[in-house]
Each structure stands twice: as C-alpha cells, then as structure tokens.
Amino acid sequence: MxxxxxxxxxxxxxxxxxxxxxxxxxxxxxxxxxxxxxxxxxxxxxxxxxxxxxxxxxxxxxxxxxxxxxxxxxxxxxxxxxxxxxxxxxxxxxxxxxxxxxxxxxxxxxxxxxxxxxxxxxxxxxxxxxxxxxxxxxxxxxxxxxxxxxxxxxxxxxxxxxxxxxxxxxxxxxxxxxxxxxxxxxxxxxxxxxxxxxxxxxxxxxxxxxxxxxxxxxxxxxxxxxxxELFFSLSLTTLWQQRETAREVLRWRIAKTGLPVWMLGLGADRLRADMSRLLALLFHQGVLDEQFLQLQQLQDESSPNFVSEVVNIYFHESEKLLRNLRNLLMDKEFWDYKKMGIHLNQFMGSSSSIGAKRVRSVCVAFRAASEQNNRAGCLRALELLEHEYCYLKNKLHELFQLEQQRAMAAGV
Known part of the structure; x- marks a missing residue:
C-alpha cells in the first residue's frame, strides 16, 4: 500500500x-x-x-x-x-x-x-x-x-x-x-x-x-x-411537515391566481381531517395536553377566534419573557436568580393555561437549574426552551391556518 x-x-x-x-x-x-x-x-x-x-x-x-x-x-x-x-x-x-x-x-x-x-x-x-x-x-x-x-x-x-x-x-x-x-x-x-x-x-x-x-x-x-444507533435523536422531516409547508405554496398560489380553495384540492372535510391529524400528532409528541382541548371547548359561534386570540396573547407575553431571560443570562455580572425564577414561574403558569405541556416541562427543568445557581445549566435550558417554544408556535400557527382554510372552503 x-x-x-x-x-x-x-x-x-x-x-x-x-x-x-x-x-x-x-x-x-x-x-x-x-x-x-x-x-x-x-x-x-x-x-x-x-x-x-x-x-x-x-x-x-x-x-x-x-x-x-x-x-x-x-x-x-x-x-x-x-x-x-x-x-x-x-x-x-x-x-x-x-x-x-x-x-x-x-x-x-x-x-x-x-x-x-x-x-x-x-x-x-x-x-x-x-x-x-x-x-x-x-x-x-x-x-x-x-x-x-x-x-x-x-x-x-x-x-x-x-x-x-x-x-x-x-x-x-x-x-x-x-x-x-x-x-x-x-x-x-x-x-x-x-x-x-x-x-x-x-x-x-x-x-x-x-x-x-x-x-x-x-x-x-x-x-x-x-x-x-450511534446517531441517536436525529430530527427527521416528516411527510406531514412537507405537506404542511406545501400548503404555504398553495396559499401563495391562491393569492396570486384568485382561485377558490376547492380548485386546489383543499376541501373542508379534508382540511378538518388534517386538523384532527395535526392535533393528534401534537398530543402524541407531548407538545399539548388536555388543557388545550378545554380551551377549544370555550370557543363557539359568538367567539370563533377565541383560541387563536388567547394563544396569540400567550405568544406575545412569552416572547417578552424569553427576551428578559436571555438578557439576564447574557449579563456577565448576573446574579439575580430570584428574578429569573419569577420570570420562569410566569412562563410556567401561562404555558399551563393553554396546555403547552412540553414548554412547561422545560420551564420546570430551567427553574431547577436556577435554584441551584447553575448558570451553564440555565443557558442550556434557555436554548431548549427557545427551541420548544418556536416549535409550539409554528405548529399552532399551522393549526390556526388550517382552521381559516377550512372556514374558507366551507364558505363560513
């Protein structure tokens, strides 16, 4: 050789x-x-x-x-x-x-x-x-x-x-x-x-x-x-994710062509079934819990956008809390773990109120690291929290967009 x-x-x-x-x-x-x-x-x-x-x-x-x-x-x-x-x-x-x-x-x-x-x-x-x-x-x-x-x-x-x-x-x-x-x-x-x-x-x-x-x-x-076996925990793009992103392209075509939704194959029944599958997936993944279903039960004809409005308020408040948490940890002279704990308790409470199970679980781990004054652990928890929050936000936006399309297809 x-x-x-x-x-x-x-x-x-x-x-x-x-x-x-x-x-x-x-x-x-x-x-x-x-x-x-x-x-x-x-x-x-x-x-x-x-x-x-x-x-x-x-x-x-x-x-x-x-x-x-x-x-x-x-x-x-x-x-x-x-x-x-x-x-x-x-x-x-x-x-x-x-x-x-x-x-x-x-x-x-x-x-x-x-x-x-x-x-x-x-x-x-x-x-x-x-x-x-x-x-x-x-x-x-x-x-x-x-x-x-x-x-x-x-x-x-x-x-x-x-x-x-x-x-x-x-x-x-x-x-x-x-x-x-x-x-x-x-x-x-x-x-x-x-x-x-x-x-x-x-x-x-x-x-x-x-x-x-x-x-x-x-x-x-x-x-x-x-x-x-060695590359455990790879993230795989599911067919569902591809299909949902394809819908973004279809929505763009609707805006460009002015064609009704049904002409692009997105009937109300199919969209309703897609909503059910997406919701089932989020429950299977542990992203949501029963509290989200209870929130949906409060929505009726008099308040058809109740869930999305509540969730959007949650998104607005959560992003402020995430900024506050990151600003605290980016300060090299940071020492106020008590203030961090207050932010985390607020995040946990609001996440529980909409059924954001996985986000709340990360908040619990984050708070444990904060109580131990573990800065490195807090940084890792913050990265995970931001990731879980973004995933939740993207998926709920998909759910609400499907609901809007279903209403459009049904002529509601």
Missing part, C-alpha cells in the same frame, strides 16, 4: 476524499447544527478539524446561525445580494465585519460554555499541523500537497457552493421567503447539502433530500442500522 502511495500520491485522496467529505457533512450537521452530539459524531467533528481546517466549530456555528436568522438580508454574513463571489469566498476576508453587522457574538454562548467545544476552539490550529506532520512522515512532501493543499481547496469550494450557487441557481420547492434553491449538481458534489431550499424550509431536519430522487448520501448513511 505504501509503495502505491509513493508512486502516485493522488491515490491517497481518491478513497479518502469520499470518506472525509462524508465525515464533514455528518459530523457538522449532526453534532453542532442539529445539536445531537454523541461519541461517533464527536469523533467525526475532530476528523474534520484535522482534515479540513475549517477553524473551530464555535466559529462555524456562529456563521450558520446568523445566516439562518438573517437569511438573504443585509445582516446575512454571506448572501449573494452582495454579489456571487462575496457569498462564495469574499466574506471570509472580512469575517469580523460580517459578524458585527449580524449581531451579538453571544448567539453561540451555549457552545462556549461547553468544555469540549472550548477545547477545540483553543487547540484547533494544532490539528492541521499534526496532520501535516503525519502526512509528511507517510509520504513526504507530495502527501502534504495532495493530502492538505489540493484536497482542502477542492473541499472548500464544494462547501462554499452551498452558500453561493444554492442561493442563485436551482428551483424553490418551498416558499421560504429567501433566495435558497435546490441545486442538483451541488447536491451531488456535497453529498446532499445542495438541496438547500429543503434545508431552509426544515432547518432542524437531518434529511435534506426529501424526494425519492433527491440523492442525500449524508442522510442515507446516517440511517443505516449500525450508524443509526
């Missing part, structure tokens, strides 16, 4: 390129973007540091979160609205400005409080140095050229194409309100990452290729039985 490598060092990358590219997309996607760390995905993340020299994960996640938060706006760190080449590579030469226009660096405080990620942040420069030494020992300077220079440049441009080409060329299957596109040739090069519009529509999903013909090697490898 060593003789073959020395005769033609390019053989080194022919096999390894495929494997390490997969480690990149699996490790980064599952470990730090989808927040499902475990033994194998952490190992792959370390492989990425050694083989790709992307910098430390905290920096990468900061950029990714900013991109999703401000996608294709002036605050997006790498949007083609400032030019294709800027989104592809230009922004990297002035990343500090890109971060400053995006907002606070505290967006990754949850990772900065974890020892593993801090270790990678403090030592990431040593990983490519160690790799260079190993490659030189195995095959001399040609191995260093092929194993680091050529390979890294090729990999960089493939991943940068997701930021640039996938916001310029391709089709939009989902009405995401941004420039993201599904690009088949980037998907082939990047093992499924090119189905970028799918990713923006379902950003918490580990699966990007949603159709049977959309090749997604990263996802397909991750769902092998032997691997699936």
């Amino acid at each position: 060593e003789k073959i490598y020395k005769k033609n060092p390019s053989h080194y990358t022919s096999l390894q390129a495929f494997l390490v590219l997969l480690s990149l997309f699996i490790g980064i996607s599952l470990t730090i973007v989808l927040n499902s760390p475990n033994g194998l995905s952490i190992f792959l993340l370390i492989v990425e540091l050694k083989l790709f020299r992307y910098g430390h994960p905290i920096n990468w996640v900061r950029t990714h979160r900013y991109h999703h938060q401000f996608v294709d706006s002036e605050r997006d760190p790498h949007s083609p609205i400032e030019g294709f080449w800027y989104s592809h590579i230009g922004w990297l030469f002035d990343s500090n400005t890109a971060y400053q226009k995006s907002g606070s660096p505290k967006i990754v405080l949850d990772l900065e409080n974890q020892r593993f990620y801090k270790f990678l942040q403090n030592t990431y420069i040593l990983h490519p140095i160690a790799l260079g030494v190993v490659l030189y020992a195995l095959g001399g300077f040609p191995f260093v050229v092929w194993g680091m220079g050529v390979r890294v440049v090729c990999n960089y441009h493939v991943t940068w194409l997701v930021n640039s080409a996938c916001h310029v060329w391709g089709n939009q299957a989902w009405n995401t309100g941004d420039l993201s596109r599904n690009n088949w040739w980037v998907a082939l090069l990047a093992f499924g990452e090119g189905w970028h519009n799918n990713h923006h529509a379902f950003e918490y999903s580990a699966r990007h290729g949603l159709e049977w013909w959309q090749i997604d090697t990263t996802w397909q490898l991750s769902t092998e039985e032997s691997v699936d």
Whole structure:
C-alpha cells in the first residue's frame, strides 16, 4: 500500500476524499447544527478539524446561525445580494465585519460554555499541523500537497457552493421567503447539502433530500442500522411537515391566481381531517395536553377566534419573557436568580393555561437549574426552551391556518 502511495500520491485522496467529505457533512450537521452530539459524531467533528481546517466549530456555528436568522438580508454574513463571489469566498476576508453587522457574538454562548467545544476552539490550529506532520512522515512532501493543499481547496469550494450557487441557481420547492434553491449538481458534489431550499424550509431536519430522487448520501448513511444507533435523536422531516409547508405554496398560489380553495384540492372535510391529524400528532409528541382541548371547548359561534386570540396573547407575553431571560443570562455580572425564577414561574403558569405541556416541562427543568445557581445549566435550558417554544408556535400557527382554510372552503 505504501509503495502505491509513493508512486502516485493522488491515490491517497481518491478513497479518502469520499470518506472525509462524508465525515464533514455528518459530523457538522449532526453534532453542532442539529445539536445531537454523541461519541461517533464527536469523533467525526475532530476528523474534520484535522482534515479540513475549517477553524473551530464555535466559529462555524456562529456563521450558520446568523445566516439562518438573517437569511438573504443585509445582516446575512454571506448572501449573494452582495454579489456571487462575496457569498462564495469574499466574506471570509472580512469575517469580523460580517459578524458585527449580524449581531451579538453571544448567539453561540451555549457552545462556549461547553468544555469540549472550548477545547477545540483553543487547540484547533494544532490539528492541521499534526496532520501535516503525519502526512509528511507517510509520504513526504507530495502527501502534504495532495493530502492538505489540493484536497482542502477542492473541499472548500464544494462547501462554499452551498452558500453561493444554492442561493442563485436551482428551483424553490418551498416558499421560504429567501433566495435558497435546490441545486442538483451541488447536491451531488456535497453529498446532499445542495438541496438547500429543503434545508431552509426544515432547518432542524437531518434529511435534506426529501424526494425519492433527491440523492442525500449524508442522510442515507446516517440511517443505516449500525450508524443509526450511534446517531441517536436525529430530527427527521416528516411527510406531514412537507405537506404542511406545501400548503404555504398553495396559499401563495391562491393569492396570486384568485382561485377558490376547492380548485386546489383543499376541501373542508379534508382540511378538518388534517386538523384532527395535526392535533393528534401534537398530543402524541407531548407538545399539548388536555388543557388545550378545554380551551377549544370555550370557543363557539359568538367567539370563533377565541383560541387563536388567547394563544396569540400567550405568544406575545412569552416572547417578552424569553427576551428578559436571555438578557439576564447574557449579563456577565448576573446574579439575580430570584428574578429569573419569577420570570420562569410566569412562563410556567401561562404555558399551563393553554396546555403547552412540553414548554412547561422545560420551564420546570430551567427553574431547577436556577435554584441551584447553575448558570451553564440555565443557558442550556434557555436554548431548549427557545427551541420548544418556536416549535409550539409554528405548529399552532399551522393549526390556526388550517382552521381559516377550512372556514374558507366551507364558505363560513
């Protein structure tokens, strides 16, 4: 094997390129973007540091979160609205400005409080140095050229194409309100990452290729039985989620064409059945409890929007409480856990009143961390609380939109 490598060092990358590219997309996607760390995905993340020299994960996640938060706006760190080449590579030469226009660096405080990620942040420069030494020992300077220079440049441009080409060329299957596109040739090069519009529509999903013909090697490898046990708790885009987002496209078409709902196949009976299925799903997932049904029983013909009005008041108050909690924890001199407890009690009470079971459960865990004056635990609980709240809000909005469509289809 060593003789073959020395005769033609390019053989080194022919096999390894495929494997390490997969480690990149699996490790980064599952470990730090989808927040499902475990033994194998952490190992792959370390492989990425050694083989790709992307910098430390905290920096990468900061950029990714900013991109999703401000996608294709002036605050997006790498949007083609400032030019294709800027989104592809230009922004990297002035990343500090890109971060400053995006907002606070505290967006990754949850990772900065974890020892593993801090270790990678403090030592990431040593990983490519160690790799260079190993490659030189195995095959001399040609191995260093092929194993680091050529390979890294090729990999960089493939991943940068997701930021640039996938916001310029391709089709939009989902009405995401941004420039993201599904690009088949980037998907082939990047093992499924090119189905970028799918990713923006379902950003918490580990699966990007949603159709049977959309090749997604990263996802397909991750769902092998032997691997699936290691990558536990992956978030999968369900057919229900796809169907509901498709309805957004249909609503957009209704607004554009003026066609009645029934002409698009959304009859009142079908919409009523869809509402029942969505509600059953939310109960099955533990998102809602019986209190929500009691709230629905109070709605009648005299107050047809009673539930949505109550829930919207809850959303308004909850977002103020979330801002207050985050502001408290972002203060480096924070010490007032009693004040935090008051906010959490308010959040728990209002969540219980509408039947937001899972949000309330996270509040309980959050309060326990607060009572122990555990700042790191509070930060983790806050991230989870924000995630659960956003999921609840999105699903209840879907439910209310279905109700509006049902009323429209029934001529109410």
